[in-house]
Amino acid sequence: MNTPVPSHTPARLTRVPALAAAVCLLVSGCSALGTAGDDADAADGSGGGMRVALVTHGGQGDAFWDLVRKGAEAAAAKDGIDLTYTSDADPAAQAGLVRDAVRDKVDGIAVTLxxxxxxxxxxxxAKAAGIPVVGLNSGIDAWRPSGLLEYFGQDESVAGRAVGDKLDDLKAKHALCVVHERGNVALEARCAGVKKTFGGDTENLYVDGTDQDAVTAAVASRLRQDSSIDEVVTNGAQFALSAVKAVGQAGSKAEVATFDLNKDLVKAVQRGDVQFAVDQQPWLQGYLAVDALWLYRTNGNVSGGGTAPVLTGPAFVTKANVSAVARFAAAGTR
Incomplete structure:
Protein backbone atom coordinates (compact mmCIF):
# COMPACT_ATOMS: atom_id res chain seq x y z
CA MET A 1 0.00 0.00 0.00
CA ASN A 2 2.88 2.33 0.57
CA THR A 3 4.00 4.69 -2.21
CA PRO A 4 6.48 7.27 -0.89
CA VAL A 5 8.63 7.67 -4.01
CA PRO A 6 7.44 7.18 -7.61
CA SER A 7 9.69 4.87 -9.57
CA HIS A 8 10.02 3.24 -12.92
CA THR A 9 12.84 0.78 -12.46
CA PRO A 10 12.36 -2.52 -14.28
CA ALA A 11 14.50 -5.38 -13.08
CA ARG A 12 14.56 -8.68 -14.94
CA LEU A 13 15.07 -11.78 -12.84
CA THR A 14 16.84 -14.84 -14.21
CA ARG A 15 16.12 -18.42 -13.29
CA VAL A 16 17.89 -19.93 -10.32
CA PRO A 17 17.59 -23.73 -10.63
CA ALA A 18 19.23 -24.54 -7.29
CA LEU A 19 17.00 -22.12 -5.41
CA ALA A 20 14.02 -23.43 -7.31
CA ALA A 21 14.74 -26.94 -6.10
CA ALA A 22 15.25 -25.80 -2.52
CA VAL A 23 12.05 -23.78 -2.41
CA CYS A 24 10.18 -26.61 -4.09
CA LEU A 25 10.99 -28.92 -1.19
CA LEU A 26 9.26 -26.46 1.13
CA VAL A 27 6.09 -26.30 -0.89
CA SER A 28 4.04 -29.46 -0.58
CA GLY A 29 3.41 -31.17 -3.89
CA CYS A 30 4.90 -28.41 -6.01
CA SER A 31 6.49 -30.94 -8.38
CA ALA A 32 3.17 -32.62 -9.07
CA LEU A 33 1.12 -29.60 -10.08
CA GLY A 34 1.86 -29.57 -13.79
CA THR A 35 0.00 -31.36 -16.56
CA ALA A 36 1.37 -33.00 -19.66
CA GLY A 37 -0.81 -30.97 -22.00
CA ASP A 38 0.45 -27.45 -21.47
CA ASP A 39 4.16 -27.76 -20.83
CA ALA A 40 6.56 -30.63 -21.34
CA ASP A 41 8.62 -29.67 -18.31
CA ALA A 42 5.81 -28.39 -16.06
CA ALA A 43 5.94 -31.52 -13.93
CA ASP A 44 9.44 -30.74 -12.70
CA GLY A 45 8.50 -27.23 -11.58
CA SER A 46 9.83 -25.42 -14.64
CA GLY A 47 7.87 -22.59 -16.22
CA GLY A 48 9.20 -23.67 -19.62
CA GLY A 49 10.25 -20.15 -20.56
CA MET A 50 7.18 -18.54 -19.00
CA ARG A 51 7.52 -14.78 -18.63
CA VAL A 52 5.59 -12.83 -15.99
CA ALA A 53 5.38 -9.09 -15.36
CA LEU A 54 4.66 -7.80 -11.86
CA VAL A 55 3.52 -4.17 -12.07
CA THR A 56 2.83 -2.27 -8.83
CA HIS A 57 2.21 1.26 -7.64
CA GLY A 58 5.03 0.95 -5.10
CA GLY A 59 7.98 3.26 -4.66
CA GLN A 60 11.59 2.33 -5.31
CA GLY A 61 13.41 1.41 -2.12
CA ASP A 62 10.20 1.10 -0.08
CA ALA A 63 10.66 -1.75 2.40
CA PHE A 64 7.04 -2.86 1.99
CA TRP A 65 7.38 -3.30 -1.77
CA ASP A 66 10.76 -4.94 -1.34
CA LEU A 67 8.90 -7.67 0.57
CA VAL A 68 6.31 -8.06 -2.21
CA ARG A 69 9.10 -8.32 -4.74
CA LYS A 70 11.06 -10.86 -2.68
CA GLY A 71 8.00 -13.09 -2.45
CA ALA A 72 7.48 -12.84 -6.19
CA GLU A 73 11.14 -13.68 -6.78
CA ALA A 74 10.87 -16.78 -4.61
CA ALA A 75 7.87 -18.04 -6.57
CA ALA A 76 9.59 -17.26 -9.88
CA ALA A 77 12.68 -19.20 -8.81
CA LYS A 78 10.59 -22.19 -7.76
CA ASP A 79 8.56 -22.21 -10.96
CA GLY A 80 11.34 -21.42 -13.43
CA ILE A 81 9.73 -18.13 -14.43
CA ASP A 82 11.46 -15.16 -16.01
CA LEU A 83 10.04 -12.35 -13.84
CA THR A 84 10.13 -8.63 -14.54
CA TYR A 85 9.21 -6.18 -11.78
CA THR A 86 8.29 -2.57 -12.57
CA SER A 87 6.49 0.07 -10.54
CA ASP A 88 5.28 3.63 -10.60
CA ALA A 89 3.19 5.53 -8.07
CA ASP A 90 1.60 7.62 -10.81
CA PRO A 91 -1.51 5.76 -12.04
CA ALA A 92 -1.08 6.82 -15.67
CA ALA A 93 2.54 5.72 -15.63
CA GLN A 94 1.63 2.41 -13.98
CA ALA A 95 -0.98 1.86 -16.68
CA GLY A 96 1.75 2.49 -19.25
CA LEU A 97 3.90 -0.21 -17.66
CA VAL A 98 1.06 -2.71 -18.04
CA ARG A 99 0.68 -1.75 -21.70
CA ASP A 100 4.44 -2.27 -22.11
CA ALA A 101 4.05 -5.80 -20.72
CA VAL A 102 1.22 -6.50 -23.15
CA ARG A 103 3.34 -5.30 -26.07
CA ASP A 104 6.18 -7.49 -24.80
CA LYS A 105 3.81 -10.48 -25.09
CA VAL A 106 4.42 -11.79 -21.58
CA ASP A 107 2.63 -14.95 -20.46
CA GLY A 108 1.03 -13.40 -17.40
CA ILE A 109 0.66 -10.12 -15.52
CA ALA A 110 0.23 -9.44 -11.80
CA VAL A 111 -0.94 -5.91 -10.99
CA THR A 112 -2.03 -3.71 -8.10
CA LEU A 113 -5.21 -1.65 -8.33
CA ALA A 126 -4.10 -7.75 -21.81
CA LYS A 127 -7.25 -9.85 -21.84
CA ALA A 128 -7.79 -9.15 -25.54
CA ALA A 129 -4.24 -10.38 -26.14
CA GLY A 130 -4.99 -13.59 -24.24
CA ILE A 131 -2.74 -12.70 -21.30
CA PRO A 132 -4.09 -13.76 -17.87
CA VAL A 133 -4.01 -11.00 -15.24
CA VAL A 134 -4.19 -11.41 -11.47
CA GLY A 135 -4.43 -8.72 -8.80
CA LEU A 136 -2.69 -8.25 -5.51
CA ASN A 137 -2.45 -5.85 -2.58
CA SER A 138 -4.87 -3.10 -3.67
CA GLY A 139 -8.31 -3.19 -5.25
CA ILE A 140 -10.19 -5.96 -3.49
CA ASP A 141 -13.49 -4.33 -4.45
CA ALA A 142 -12.38 -3.72 -8.02
CA TRP A 143 -10.62 -6.88 -9.16
CA ARG A 144 -13.70 -8.72 -10.39
CA PRO A 145 -15.29 -5.72 -12.17
CA SER A 146 -11.88 -5.11 -13.74
CA GLY A 147 -11.89 -8.63 -15.15
CA LEU A 148 -8.96 -10.06 -13.21
CA LEU A 149 -8.58 -13.80 -12.87
CA GLU A 150 -7.71 -13.89 -9.15
CA TYR A 151 -6.85 -11.57 -6.27
CA PHE A 152 -4.44 -11.90 -3.34
CA GLY A 153 -4.47 -9.47 -0.46
CA GLN A 154 -6.18 -8.11 2.59
CA ASP A 155 -9.79 -6.94 2.79
CA GLU A 156 -8.94 -3.41 3.86
CA SER A 157 -12.43 -2.61 5.12
CA VAL A 158 -12.40 -5.71 7.32
CA ALA A 159 -8.91 -4.81 8.55
CA GLY A 160 -10.03 -1.27 9.37
CA ARG A 161 -13.03 -2.50 11.32
CA ALA A 162 -10.78 -4.88 13.25
CA VAL A 163 -8.53 -1.95 14.18
CA GLY A 164 -11.56 0.04 15.32
CA ASP A 165 -12.55 -2.82 17.62
CA LYS A 166 -8.97 -3.06 18.89
CA LEU A 167 -8.94 0.65 19.75
CA ASP A 168 -12.14 0.20 21.72
CA ASP A 169 -10.49 -2.63 23.64
CA LEU A 170 -7.56 -0.29 24.39
CA LYS A 171 -9.98 2.40 25.67
CA ALA A 172 -8.90 4.95 23.08
CA LYS A 173 -11.17 7.97 22.59
CA HIS A 174 -9.89 9.99 19.61
CA ALA A 175 -8.04 8.45 16.65
CA LEU A 176 -6.10 10.26 13.95
CA CYS A 177 -5.93 8.12 10.79
CA VAL A 178 -2.99 9.24 8.66
CA VAL A 179 -3.45 8.82 4.89
CA HIS A 180 -0.21 9.18 2.94
CA GLU A 181 -1.69 8.91 -0.57
CA ARG A 182 -4.92 10.72 -1.35
CA GLY A 183 -7.32 8.70 -3.51
CA ASN A 184 -5.73 5.31 -2.79
CA VAL A 185 -8.80 3.08 -2.40
CA ALA A 186 -7.12 0.72 0.04
CA LEU A 187 -6.04 3.45 2.44
CA GLU A 188 -9.42 5.14 2.33
CA ALA A 189 -11.14 1.80 3.04
CA ARG A 190 -8.94 1.21 6.07
CA CYS A 191 -9.71 4.53 7.70
CA ALA A 192 -13.41 4.20 6.85
CA GLY A 193 -13.38 0.77 8.50
CA VAL A 194 -11.79 2.19 11.64
CA LYS A 195 -14.45 4.89 11.79
CA LYS A 196 -17.24 2.36 11.32
CA THR A 197 -16.48 0.30 14.43
CA PHE A 198 -14.50 2.62 16.69
CA GLY A 199 -16.66 4.04 19.44
CA GLY A 200 -14.60 7.22 19.78
CA ASP A 201 -13.92 10.04 17.33
CA THR A 202 -12.01 9.33 14.10
CA GLU A 203 -10.52 11.92 11.78
CA ASN A 204 -8.34 11.58 8.69
CA LEU A 205 -5.12 13.51 8.21
CA TYR A 206 -3.79 13.65 4.64
CA VAL A 207 -0.03 13.94 4.33
CA ASP A 208 2.62 13.81 1.63
CA GLY A 209 3.89 10.26 1.81
CA THR A 210 6.90 11.05 -0.39
CA ASP A 211 8.42 13.21 2.36
CA GLN A 212 8.88 11.59 5.77
CA ASP A 213 9.92 14.84 7.41
CA ALA A 214 6.71 16.44 6.17
CA VAL A 215 4.72 13.52 7.57
CA THR A 216 6.34 13.96 10.99
CA ALA A 217 5.70 17.70 10.92
CA ALA A 218 2.06 17.36 9.88
CA VAL A 219 1.26 14.78 12.55
CA ALA A 220 3.08 16.76 15.24
CA SER A 221 1.21 19.91 14.25
CA ARG A 222 -2.18 18.21 14.51
CA LEU A 223 -1.28 16.70 17.90
CA ARG A 224 -0.31 20.14 19.20
CA GLN A 225 -3.61 21.53 17.96
CA ASP A 226 -5.75 18.88 19.67
CA SER A 227 -4.53 17.26 22.88
CA SER A 228 -7.59 14.98 22.93
CA ILE A 229 -6.05 12.80 20.19
CA ASP A 230 -4.87 9.73 22.04
CA GLU A 231 -4.21 7.37 19.13
CA VAL A 232 -2.40 7.85 15.82
CA VAL A 233 -3.12 5.16 13.22
CA THR A 234 -0.83 5.12 10.19
CA ASN A 235 -1.07 3.18 6.94
CA GLY A 236 2.51 2.01 6.63
CA ALA A 237 5.36 0.95 8.86
CA GLN A 238 7.66 3.86 7.97
CA PHE A 239 4.84 6.32 8.66
CA ALA A 240 4.34 4.77 12.09
CA LEU A 241 7.98 5.45 12.90
CA SER A 242 7.49 9.05 11.74
CA ALA A 243 4.41 9.27 13.96
CA VAL A 244 6.44 8.10 16.95
CA LYS A 245 8.81 11.02 16.32
CA ALA A 246 5.85 13.36 15.95
CA VAL A 247 4.39 12.30 19.28
CA GLY A 248 7.70 13.12 20.94
CA GLN A 249 8.04 16.46 19.19
CA ALA A 250 4.51 17.47 20.13
CA GLY A 251 4.84 16.36 23.74
CA SER A 252 1.72 14.30 23.19
CA LYS A 253 0.59 11.28 25.18
CA ALA A 254 -0.93 9.66 22.09
CA GLU A 255 -0.17 6.02 21.27
CA VAL A 256 0.78 4.86 17.78
CA ALA A 257 -0.61 1.89 15.87
CA THR A 258 -0.25 1.00 12.21
CA PHE A 259 -1.24 -1.07 9.27
CA ASP A 260 1.67 -3.02 7.73
CA LEU A 261 4.93 -4.30 9.08
CA ASN A 262 8.66 -4.35 8.44
CA LYS A 263 11.74 -5.28 10.46
CA ASP A 264 12.15 -1.78 11.90
CA LEU A 265 8.51 -1.73 12.94
CA VAL A 266 8.93 -5.11 14.62
CA LYS A 267 11.64 -3.56 16.79
CA ALA A 268 9.36 -0.62 17.58
CA VAL A 269 6.64 -3.01 18.75
CA GLN A 270 9.19 -4.88 20.86
CA ARG A 271 10.24 -1.60 22.49
CA GLY A 272 6.64 -0.55 23.06
CA ASP A 273 6.94 2.52 20.83
CA VAL A 274 4.15 1.16 18.64
CA GLN A 275 1.15 -0.55 20.24
CA PHE A 276 0.39 -2.96 17.40
CA ALA A 277 0.68 -3.53 13.67
CA VAL A 278 -1.71 -5.15 11.22
CA ASP A 279 0.28 -7.50 9.01
CA GLN A 280 -1.13 -8.20 5.54
CA GLN A 281 1.90 -10.37 4.64
CA PRO A 282 3.26 -8.61 1.55
CA TRP A 283 5.87 -11.32 0.84
CA LEU A 284 3.03 -13.82 0.61
CA GLN A 285 1.05 -11.55 -1.73
CA GLY A 286 3.94 -11.40 -4.20
CA TYR A 287 4.58 -15.11 -3.94
CA LEU A 288 0.96 -16.16 -4.44
CA ALA A 289 0.34 -13.79 -7.34
CA VAL A 290 3.27 -15.11 -9.39
CA ASP A 291 2.71 -18.74 -8.41
CA ALA A 292 -0.98 -18.41 -9.35
CA LEU A 293 -0.07 -17.49 -12.92
CA TRP A 294 2.18 -20.56 -13.14
CA LEU A 295 -0.55 -22.79 -11.73
CA TYR A 296 -3.06 -21.38 -14.19
CA ARG A 297 -0.78 -22.03 -17.14
CA THR A 298 0.38 -25.51 -16.10
CA ASN A 299 -2.77 -26.91 -14.51
CA GLY A 300 -5.65 -24.50 -15.13
CA ASN A 301 -5.97 -23.74 -11.41
CA VAL A 302 -7.81 -20.61 -10.24
CA SER A 303 -7.51 -19.83 -6.52
CA GLY A 304 -10.80 -18.82 -4.96
CA GLY A 305 -12.58 -20.20 -7.99
CA GLY A 306 -12.34 -16.80 -9.64
CA THR A 307 -15.15 -15.49 -7.44
CA ALA A 308 -13.51 -14.98 -4.04
CA PRO A 309 -10.25 -13.25 -3.08
CA VAL A 310 -7.46 -15.13 -1.33
CA LEU A 311 -6.96 -13.23 1.93
CA THR A 312 -3.48 -12.73 3.37
CA GLY A 313 -4.55 -10.65 6.39
CA PRO A 314 -5.31 -9.04 8.74
CA ALA A 315 -3.09 -10.46 11.47
CA PHE A 316 -2.36 -8.40 14.58
CA VAL A 317 1.25 -8.17 15.77
CA THR A 318 1.54 -6.97 19.36
CA LYS A 319 4.23 -7.00 22.03
CA ALA A 320 2.75 -10.29 23.24
CA ASN A 321 3.33 -12.18 19.98
CA VAL A 322 5.95 -10.14 18.12
CA SER A 323 8.75 -12.59 18.98
CA ALA A 324 7.10 -15.18 16.73
CA VAL A 325 7.43 -12.78 13.79
CA ALA A 326 10.81 -11.23 14.60
CA ARG A 327 13.03 -13.97 13.15
CA PHE A 328 11.19 -13.88 9.82
CA ALA A 329 11.39 -10.09 9.76
CA ALA A 330 15.13 -10.31 10.36
CA ALA A 331 15.37 -12.69 7.39
CA GLY A 332 13.58 -10.15 5.20
CA THR A 333 10.38 -12.08 4.56
CA ARG A 334 7.99 -10.36 7.01
Whole structure:
Protein backbone atom coordinates (compact mmCIF):
# COMPACT_ATOMS: atom_id res chain seq x y z
CA MET A 1 0.00 0.00 0.00
CA ASN A 2 2.88 2.33 0.57
CA THR A 3 4.00 4.69 -2.21
CA PRO A 4 6.48 7.27 -0.89
CA VAL A 5 8.63 7.67 -4.01
CA PRO A 6 7.44 7.18 -7.61
CA SER A 7 9.69 4.87 -9.57
CA HIS A 8 10.02 3.24 -12.92
CA THR A 9 12.84 0.78 -12.46
CA PRO A 10 12.36 -2.52 -14.28
CA ALA A 11 14.50 -5.38 -13.08
CA ARG A 12 14.56 -8.68 -14.94
CA LEU A 13 15.07 -11.78 -12.84
CA THR A 14 16.84 -14.84 -14.21
CA ARG A 15 16.12 -18.42 -13.29
CA VAL A 16 17.89 -19.93 -10.32
CA PRO A 17 17.59 -23.73 -10.63
CA ALA A 18 19.23 -24.54 -7.29
CA LEU A 19 17.00 -22.12 -5.41
CA ALA A 20 14.02 -23.43 -7.31
CA ALA A 21 14.74 -26.94 -6.10
CA ALA A 22 15.25 -25.80 -2.52
CA VAL A 23 12.05 -23.78 -2.41
CA CYS A 24 10.18 -26.61 -4.09
CA LEU A 25 10.99 -28.92 -1.19
CA LEU A 26 9.26 -26.46 1.13
CA VAL A 27 6.09 -26.30 -0.89
CA SER A 28 4.04 -29.46 -0.58
CA GLY A 29 3.41 -31.17 -3.89
CA CYS A 30 4.90 -28.41 -6.01
CA SER A 31 6.49 -30.94 -8.38
CA ALA A 32 3.17 -32.62 -9.07
CA LEU A 33 1.12 -29.60 -10.08
CA GLY A 34 1.86 -29.57 -13.79
CA THR A 35 0.00 -31.36 -16.56
CA ALA A 36 1.37 -33.00 -19.66
CA GLY A 37 -0.81 -30.97 -22.00
CA ASP A 38 0.45 -27.45 -21.47
CA ASP A 39 4.16 -27.76 -20.83
CA ALA A 40 6.56 -30.63 -21.34
CA ASP A 41 8.62 -29.67 -18.31
CA ALA A 42 5.81 -28.39 -16.06
CA ALA A 43 5.94 -31.52 -13.93
CA ASP A 44 9.44 -30.74 -12.70
CA GLY A 45 8.50 -27.23 -11.58
CA SER A 46 9.83 -25.42 -14.64
CA GLY A 47 7.87 -22.59 -16.22
CA GLY A 48 9.20 -23.67 -19.62
CA GLY A 49 10.25 -20.15 -20.56
CA MET A 50 7.18 -18.54 -19.00
CA ARG A 51 7.52 -14.78 -18.63
CA VAL A 52 5.59 -12.83 -15.99
CA ALA A 53 5.38 -9.09 -15.36
CA LEU A 54 4.66 -7.80 -11.86
CA VAL A 55 3.52 -4.17 -12.07
CA THR A 56 2.83 -2.27 -8.83
CA HIS A 57 2.21 1.26 -7.64
CA GLY A 58 5.03 0.95 -5.10
CA GLY A 59 7.98 3.26 -4.66
CA GLN A 60 11.59 2.33 -5.31
CA GLY A 61 13.41 1.41 -2.12
CA ASP A 62 10.20 1.10 -0.08
CA ALA A 63 10.66 -1.75 2.40
CA PHE A 64 7.04 -2.86 1.99
CA TRP A 65 7.38 -3.30 -1.77
CA ASP A 66 10.76 -4.94 -1.34
CA LEU A 67 8.90 -7.67 0.57
CA VAL A 68 6.31 -8.06 -2.21
CA ARG A 69 9.10 -8.32 -4.74
CA LYS A 70 11.06 -10.86 -2.68
CA GLY A 71 8.00 -13.09 -2.45
CA ALA A 72 7.48 -12.84 -6.19
CA GLU A 73 11.14 -13.68 -6.78
CA ALA A 74 10.87 -16.78 -4.61
CA ALA A 75 7.87 -18.04 -6.57
CA ALA A 76 9.59 -17.26 -9.88
CA ALA A 77 12.68 -19.20 -8.81
CA LYS A 78 10.59 -22.19 -7.76
CA ASP A 79 8.56 -22.21 -10.96
CA GLY A 80 11.34 -21.42 -13.43
CA ILE A 81 9.73 -18.13 -14.43
CA ASP A 82 11.46 -15.16 -16.01
CA LEU A 83 10.04 -12.35 -13.84
CA THR A 84 10.13 -8.63 -14.54
CA TYR A 85 9.21 -6.18 -11.78
CA THR A 86 8.29 -2.57 -12.57
CA SER A 87 6.49 0.07 -10.54
CA ASP A 88 5.28 3.63 -10.60
CA ALA A 89 3.19 5.53 -8.07
CA ASP A 90 1.60 7.62 -10.81
CA PRO A 91 -1.51 5.76 -12.04
CA ALA A 92 -1.08 6.82 -15.67
CA ALA A 93 2.54 5.72 -15.63
CA GLN A 94 1.63 2.41 -13.98
CA ALA A 95 -0.98 1.86 -16.68
CA GLY A 96 1.75 2.49 -19.25
CA LEU A 97 3.90 -0.21 -17.66
CA VAL A 98 1.06 -2.71 -18.04
CA ARG A 99 0.68 -1.75 -21.70
CA ASP A 100 4.44 -2.27 -22.11
CA ALA A 101 4.05 -5.80 -20.72
CA VAL A 102 1.22 -6.50 -23.15
CA ARG A 103 3.34 -5.30 -26.07
CA ASP A 104 6.18 -7.49 -24.80
CA LYS A 105 3.81 -10.48 -25.09
CA VAL A 106 4.42 -11.79 -21.58
CA ASP A 107 2.63 -14.95 -20.46
CA GLY A 108 1.03 -13.40 -17.40
CA ILE A 109 0.66 -10.12 -15.52
CA ALA A 110 0.23 -9.44 -11.80
CA VAL A 111 -0.94 -5.91 -10.99
CA THR A 112 -2.03 -3.71 -8.10
CA LEU A 113 -5.21 -1.65 -8.33
CA UNK A 114 -4.60 1.33 -6.07
CA UNK A 115 -6.33 3.52 -8.69
CA UNK A 116 -8.64 1.02 -10.43
CA UNK A 117 -10.04 3.37 -13.06
CA UNK A 118 -6.59 3.95 -14.55
CA UNK A 119 -6.00 0.23 -14.97
CA UNK A 120 -9.21 -0.76 -16.78
CA UNK A 121 -7.93 0.02 -20.26
CA UNK A 122 -4.58 -1.79 -20.02
CA UNK A 123 -6.18 -4.79 -18.31
CA UNK A 124 -8.71 -5.00 -21.15
CA UNK A 125 -5.82 -4.90 -23.63
CA ALA A 126 -4.10 -7.75 -21.81
CA LYS A 127 -7.25 -9.85 -21.84
CA ALA A 128 -7.79 -9.15 -25.54
CA ALA A 129 -4.24 -10.38 -26.14
CA GLY A 130 -4.99 -13.59 -24.24
CA ILE A 131 -2.74 -12.70 -21.30
CA PRO A 132 -4.09 -13.76 -17.87
CA VAL A 133 -4.01 -11.00 -15.24
CA VAL A 134 -4.19 -11.41 -11.47
CA GLY A 135 -4.43 -8.72 -8.80
CA LEU A 136 -2.69 -8.25 -5.51
CA ASN A 137 -2.45 -5.85 -2.58
CA SER A 138 -4.87 -3.10 -3.67
CA GLY A 139 -8.31 -3.19 -5.25
CA ILE A 140 -10.19 -5.96 -3.49
CA ASP A 141 -13.49 -4.33 -4.45
CA ALA A 142 -12.38 -3.72 -8.02
CA TRP A 143 -10.62 -6.88 -9.16
CA ARG A 144 -13.70 -8.72 -10.39
CA PRO A 145 -15.29 -5.72 -12.17
CA SER A 146 -11.88 -5.11 -13.74
CA GLY A 147 -11.89 -8.63 -15.15
CA LEU A 148 -8.96 -10.06 -13.21
CA LEU A 149 -8.58 -13.80 -12.87
CA GLU A 150 -7.71 -13.89 -9.15
CA TYR A 151 -6.85 -11.57 -6.27
CA PHE A 152 -4.44 -11.90 -3.34
CA GLY A 153 -4.47 -9.47 -0.46
CA GLN A 154 -6.18 -8.11 2.59
CA ASP A 155 -9.79 -6.94 2.79
CA GLU A 156 -8.94 -3.41 3.86
CA SER A 157 -12.43 -2.61 5.12
CA VAL A 158 -12.40 -5.71 7.32
CA ALA A 159 -8.91 -4.81 8.55
CA GLY A 160 -10.03 -1.27 9.37
CA ARG A 161 -13.03 -2.50 11.32
CA ALA A 162 -10.78 -4.88 13.25
CA VAL A 163 -8.53 -1.95 14.18
CA GLY A 164 -11.56 0.04 15.32
CA ASP A 165 -12.55 -2.82 17.62
CA LYS A 166 -8.97 -3.06 18.89
CA LEU A 167 -8.94 0.65 19.75
CA ASP A 168 -12.14 0.20 21.72
CA ASP A 169 -10.49 -2.63 23.64
CA LEU A 170 -7.56 -0.29 24.39
CA LYS A 171 -9.98 2.40 25.67
CA ALA A 172 -8.90 4.95 23.08
CA LYS A 173 -11.17 7.97 22.59
CA HIS A 174 -9.89 9.99 19.61
CA ALA A 175 -8.04 8.45 16.65
CA LEU A 176 -6.10 10.26 13.95
CA CYS A 177 -5.93 8.12 10.79
CA VAL A 178 -2.99 9.24 8.66
CA VAL A 179 -3.45 8.82 4.89
CA HIS A 180 -0.21 9.18 2.94
CA GLU A 181 -1.69 8.91 -0.57
CA ARG A 182 -4.92 10.72 -1.35
CA GLY A 183 -7.32 8.70 -3.51
CA ASN A 184 -5.73 5.31 -2.79
CA VAL A 185 -8.80 3.08 -2.40
CA ALA A 186 -7.12 0.72 0.04
CA LEU A 187 -6.04 3.45 2.44
CA GLU A 188 -9.42 5.14 2.33
CA ALA A 189 -11.14 1.80 3.04
CA ARG A 190 -8.94 1.21 6.07
CA CYS A 191 -9.71 4.53 7.70
CA ALA A 192 -13.41 4.20 6.85
CA GLY A 193 -13.38 0.77 8.50
CA VAL A 194 -11.79 2.19 11.64
CA LYS A 195 -14.45 4.89 11.79
CA LYS A 196 -17.24 2.36 11.32
CA THR A 197 -16.48 0.30 14.43
CA PHE A 198 -14.50 2.62 16.69
CA GLY A 199 -16.66 4.04 19.44
CA GLY A 200 -14.60 7.22 19.78
CA ASP A 201 -13.92 10.04 17.33
CA THR A 202 -12.01 9.33 14.10
CA GLU A 203 -10.52 11.92 11.78
CA ASN A 204 -8.34 11.58 8.69
CA LEU A 205 -5.12 13.51 8.21
CA TYR A 206 -3.79 13.65 4.64
CA VAL A 207 -0.03 13.94 4.33
CA ASP A 208 2.62 13.81 1.63
CA GLY A 209 3.89 10.26 1.81
CA THR A 210 6.90 11.05 -0.39
CA ASP A 211 8.42 13.21 2.36
CA GLN A 212 8.88 11.59 5.77
CA ASP A 213 9.92 14.84 7.41
CA ALA A 214 6.71 16.44 6.17
CA VAL A 215 4.72 13.52 7.57
CA THR A 216 6.34 13.96 10.99
CA ALA A 217 5.70 17.70 10.92
CA ALA A 218 2.06 17.36 9.88
CA VAL A 219 1.26 14.78 12.55
CA ALA A 220 3.08 16.76 15.24
CA SER A 221 1.21 19.91 14.25
CA ARG A 222 -2.18 18.21 14.51
CA LEU A 223 -1.28 16.70 17.90
CA ARG A 224 -0.31 20.14 19.20
CA GLN A 225 -3.61 21.53 17.96
CA ASP A 226 -5.75 18.88 19.67
CA SER A 227 -4.53 17.26 22.88
CA SER A 228 -7.59 14.98 22.93
CA ILE A 229 -6.05 12.80 20.19
CA ASP A 230 -4.87 9.73 22.04
CA GLU A 231 -4.21 7.37 19.13
CA VAL A 232 -2.40 7.85 15.82
CA VAL A 233 -3.12 5.16 13.22
CA THR A 234 -0.83 5.12 10.19
CA ASN A 235 -1.07 3.18 6.94
CA GLY A 236 2.51 2.01 6.63
CA ALA A 237 5.36 0.95 8.86
CA GLN A 238 7.66 3.86 7.97
CA PHE A 239 4.84 6.32 8.66
CA ALA A 240 4.34 4.77 12.09
CA LEU A 241 7.98 5.45 12.90
CA SER A 242 7.49 9.05 11.74
CA ALA A 243 4.41 9.27 13.96
CA VAL A 244 6.44 8.10 16.95
CA LYS A 245 8.81 11.02 16.32
CA ALA A 246 5.85 13.36 15.95
CA VAL A 247 4.39 12.30 19.28
CA GLY A 248 7.70 13.12 20.94
CA GLN A 249 8.04 16.46 19.19
CA ALA A 250 4.51 17.47 20.13
CA GLY A 251 4.84 16.36 23.74
CA SER A 252 1.72 14.30 23.19
CA LYS A 253 0.59 11.28 25.18
CA ALA A 254 -0.93 9.66 22.09
CA GLU A 255 -0.17 6.02 21.27
CA VAL A 256 0.78 4.86 17.78
CA ALA A 257 -0.61 1.89 15.87
CA THR A 258 -0.25 1.00 12.21
CA PHE A 259 -1.24 -1.07 9.27
CA ASP A 260 1.67 -3.02 7.73
CA LEU A 261 4.93 -4.30 9.08
CA ASN A 262 8.66 -4.35 8.44
CA LYS A 263 11.74 -5.28 10.46
CA ASP A 264 12.15 -1.78 11.90
CA LEU A 265 8.51 -1.73 12.94
CA VAL A 266 8.93 -5.11 14.62
CA LYS A 267 11.64 -3.56 16.79
CA ALA A 268 9.36 -0.62 17.58
CA VAL A 269 6.64 -3.01 18.75
CA GLN A 270 9.19 -4.88 20.86
CA ARG A 271 10.24 -1.60 22.49
CA GLY A 272 6.64 -0.55 23.06
CA ASP A 273 6.94 2.52 20.83
CA VAL A 274 4.15 1.16 18.64
CA GLN A 275 1.15 -0.55 20.24
CA PHE A 276 0.39 -2.96 17.40
CA ALA A 277 0.68 -3.53 13.67
CA VAL A 278 -1.71 -5.15 11.22
CA ASP A 279 0.28 -7.50 9.01
CA GLN A 280 -1.13 -8.20 5.54
CA GLN A 281 1.90 -10.37 4.64
CA PRO A 282 3.26 -8.61 1.55
CA TRP A 283 5.87 -11.32 0.84
CA LEU A 284 3.03 -13.82 0.61
CA GLN A 285 1.05 -11.55 -1.73
CA GLY A 286 3.94 -11.40 -4.20
CA TYR A 287 4.58 -15.11 -3.94
CA LEU A 288 0.96 -16.16 -4.44
CA ALA A 289 0.34 -13.79 -7.34
CA VAL A 290 3.27 -15.11 -9.39
CA ASP A 291 2.71 -18.74 -8.41
CA ALA A 292 -0.98 -18.41 -9.35
CA LEU A 293 -0.07 -17.49 -12.92
CA TRP A 294 2.18 -20.56 -13.14
CA LEU A 295 -0.55 -22.79 -11.73
CA TYR A 296 -3.06 -21.38 -14.19
CA ARG A 297 -0.78 -22.03 -17.14
CA THR A 298 0.38 -25.51 -16.10
CA ASN A 299 -2.77 -26.91 -14.51
CA GLY A 300 -5.65 -24.50 -15.13
CA ASN A 301 -5.97 -23.74 -11.41
CA VAL A 302 -7.81 -20.61 -10.24
CA SER A 303 -7.51 -19.83 -6.52
CA GLY A 304 -10.80 -18.82 -4.96
CA GLY A 305 -12.58 -20.20 -7.99
CA GLY A 306 -12.34 -16.80 -9.64
CA THR A 307 -15.15 -15.49 -7.44
CA ALA A 308 -13.51 -14.98 -4.04
CA PRO A 309 -10.25 -13.25 -3.08
CA VAL A 310 -7.46 -15.13 -1.33
CA LEU A 311 -6.96 -13.23 1.93
CA THR A 312 -3.48 -12.73 3.37
CA GLY A 313 -4.55 -10.65 6.39
CA PRO A 314 -5.31 -9.04 8.74
CA ALA A 315 -3.09 -10.46 11.47
CA PHE A 316 -2.36 -8.40 14.58
CA VAL A 317 1.25 -8.17 15.77
CA THR A 318 1.54 -6.97 19.36
CA LYS A 319 4.23 -7.00 22.03
CA ALA A 320 2.75 -10.29 23.24
CA ASN A 321 3.33 -12.18 19.98
CA VAL A 322 5.95 -10.14 18.12
CA SER A 323 8.75 -12.59 18.98
CA ALA A 324 7.10 -15.18 16.73
CA VAL A 325 7.43 -12.78 13.79
CA ALA A 326 10.81 -11.23 14.60
CA ARG A 327 13.03 -13.97 13.15
CA PHE A 328 11.19 -13.88 9.82
CA ALA A 329 11.39 -10.09 9.76
CA ALA A 330 15.13 -10.31 10.36
CA ALA A 331 15.37 -12.69 7.39
CA GLY A 332 13.58 -10.15 5.20
CA THR A 333 10.38 -12.08 4.56
CA ARG A 334 7.99 -10.36 7.01
Missing amino acids: AKPAAMRGPIAQ
